[in-house]
Amino acid sequence: MDCERIRELLLSYIDNEIGDDERKLVQVHLAGCRECVAEIEALAVTGSKLRQAYETVAAGASPSPAVWQGIRRRVEVKQQTNKAAEDSSASKWGWLLNWRHPVWRTAVAGAAMLSFMIVFAISIAPVTLPIWTATEQRAIDIATNDPSVQALLDGQGIVYEVVPVNGDMNTGLYQVGLAPAEEVNARSYGDSTNFDSDSISIPEDSESFGLSAITLCGDLSGTWGAAIVDVGNNEVVQSHSIAVDEVGDCLSTEQVQEATQIVQADSRVGTEALVRNVSLFNSYDAESGEFRDEMVVWVRLIIDGEIYLAQVDLDQQSLFKLFTGGE
Amino acid sequence: MELKDLEKIFQQHKDTVFKTAYLIVGSVQEAEDILQEVFLKVYKSASGFDPQKGSMRTWLHRITVNQCISEKRKRRELSYSSEEMEERGVELADKSNELPEDMAIKTEEVANLWHAIKSMDVKQRAVLTLRYFEGLSYSEIARTLDVPLGTVKSRLNVAIKNLRRLMLGG
Numbered sequence: 001m002d003c004e005r006i007r008e009l010l011l012s013y014i015d016n017e018i019g020d021d022e023r024k025l026v027q028v029h030l031a032g033c034r035e036c037v038a039e040i041e042a043l044a045v046t047g048s049k050l051r052q053a054y055e056t057v058a059a060g061a062s063p064s065p066a067v068w069q070g071i072r073r074r075v076e077v078k079q080q081t082n083k084a085a086e087d088s089s090a091s092k093w094g095w096l097l098n099w100r101h102p103v104w105r106t107a108v109a110g111a112a113m114l115s116f117m118i119v120f121a122i123s124i125a126p127v128t129l130p131i132w133t134a135t136e137q138r139a140i141d142i143a144t145n146d147p148s149v150q151a152l153l154d155g156q157g158i159v160y161e162v163v164p165v166n167g168d169m170n171t172g173l174y175q176v177g178l179a180p181a182e183e184v185n186a187r188s189y190g191d192s193t194n195f196d197s198d199s200i201s202i203p204e205d206s207e208s209f210g211l212s213a214i215t216l217c218g219d220l221s222g223t224w225g226a227a228i229v230d231v232g233n234n235e236v237v238q239s240h241s242i243a244v245d246e247v248g249d250c251l252s253t254e255q256v257q258e259a260t261q262i263v264q265a266d267s268r269v270g271t272e273a274l275v276r277n278v279s280l281f282n283s284y285d286a287e288s289g290e291f292r293d294e295m296v297v298w299v300r301l302i303i304d305g306e307i308y309l310a311q312v313d314l315d316q317q318s319l320f321k322l323f324t325g326g327e
Numbered sequence: 328m329e330l331k332d333l334e335k336i337f338q339q340h341k342d343t344v345f346k347t348a349y350l351i352v353g354s355v356q357e358a359e360d361i362l363q364e365v366f367l368k369v370y371k372s373a374s375g376f377d378p379q380k381g382s383m384r385t386w387l388h389r390i391t392v393n394q395c396i397s398e399k400r401k402r403r404e405l406s407y408s409s410e411e412m413e414e415r416g417v418e419l420a421d422k423s424n425e426l427p428e429d430m431a432i433k434t435e436e437v438a439n440l441w442h443a444i445k446s447m448d449v450k451q452r453a454v455l456t457l458r459y460f461e462g463l464s465y466s467e468i469a470r471t472l473d474v475p476l477g478t479v480k481s482r483l484n485v486a487i488k489n490l491r492r493l494m495l496g497g
Contacts (some may be wrong), residue, residue: 011484015458016467046491047459052461053440054350063345066336067359075330093414134359171358315450 003036004030010040014047066141067134135231136162139174143227147237152225153178153241155314172232178225258310259297266319269310273303328373338365340383343461344391350456353445361394365430368394381470388461388471392453399449443493451486458483 006029012018013026030037049271140159143149157178227239264271311321344365351356368390369376376386444452457463457471470477 008484011487012465012480015465042491043487046342047442047496049436050455050459050490053437053444053455056434056437057348057381057441058350061346061349061355061358063341063359067345067362070363071333071337071370074363074367075333075370078328134363136357138356138359161451172354231427250471268389321405 003033006030006033006036007039010036010043014040014044040057064138065135065241068135070137135172138231139176139229142229142231142234143176143178143236143239146227146239146240149176149178149225149227149236152227153223158223172230173237174229174231176227176229178227255297255314258314258317259299262302262312262314262317263299263310263319264275266310266322269301269303269308269319269323273301273308274297275301328370333366333373335371336383340387341366341481346388347388347456347461348395349389350421350444350460351392351400351449351452353452357398359467361391361398363413364394364398365390378474385467385471387458388463389473392457395453396449440494441496443490446493447486447489450491451482454479454484456492 006026009018009022009026013023018026030040139162144159150250159178160175162177163175225239226242228237229235230237260275263269263275264273295313297312299309299312301310308318308322312319335384341362345358347362348357350359352361367385369387376383397492398425444455447455453472454468457468458465463471465476465483469476472479474482
């Protein structure tokens, strides 16, 4: 048998994953071929180095405790949603209007929030759920615990978005967007992570409702912030605030609903997709300090457990860009 | 499945799943996301686990590898481009291509090998991890990946060949 054929068997031979007949063939060949003996020795060395490299690399890697917290949160939301669906008998979305239901009970942080959540429930279906990935949650934790970020909004603010910088998750760089607490609480639908300088922990109530279809409407004046977080190095690499004194011509409830319908009508998305965040795209021009007229919105989606980002042109009534990645 | 049951399984297997994912995808953040997704899948499809067909470990390996492959396909998703970030008034920090976790690897030879592994196709990395880190037999790998035994053999051969080529700088 020639060397080429034998060499295809050498790895199986070393690993003792070869039949008796082929084993004999290899042994006979090796007895008379110095090149193949050298080859099998090289393969053995490669295997040994590979095991050593894996052991070394894996020894220094361990998951953050935040991973289990993220799983627990998502399972609890799922259980609540399932329970809500079971309890709903009047109509498919009847439970959405029942604020006494566990889904809403856990979501209600206070009477002030109740009003907008009911509006949300009526205007947008299906309900959105709070789903941060483990990395996004880590980016939030790093940002909200950093003194420079806390100082941006005088220690008060809401995380309204977390996006990987530069379209590349592998760099571990995420932008955490911060909005003035009073603006988002008062004017948008759902909030995510409140933080303040006295109590940095994430409030359970706000977390259980989580980020949903945030639309930043009306008077946006105040100090907004953005932090670039290096998740791998556990640090904030840059943070800055943006003073906004505009009354923005922003998204209305109807526009959020419209954007939701447009993306869900797209065959790549479907009606089962969860809408997580609807916000204006390029709404604020940092250079001129003005809001732009175009009605293009970002819609963040969860499709079958995966996160997607769609750009929707409300004027054209079209989803013109869906970041599905990879292909 | 109750949450406490899921937590028990998570605590038992989290390190194995995380390390396997990390060695396949090469990024701590990505591996944590995969760890989360794997156990959410376990929660959703607990009834899909049949002890007669294989161990919990094999089942978890299968979900993990599939999730790694799926994640790699979708990694370009959902983000802003640098231009878009600039339009949003964000200055991007200058970053080296080296991942933070790489910096902890002191041994040059190990670092070189790890660098070479990470440049390989995700399916090849999966088969190498299952064989040389997890120590699975060829038939166990075949069951995990749901491929014929011959495919495991050829994939391992190609992967080792590629690895040696990369190590030689070819």
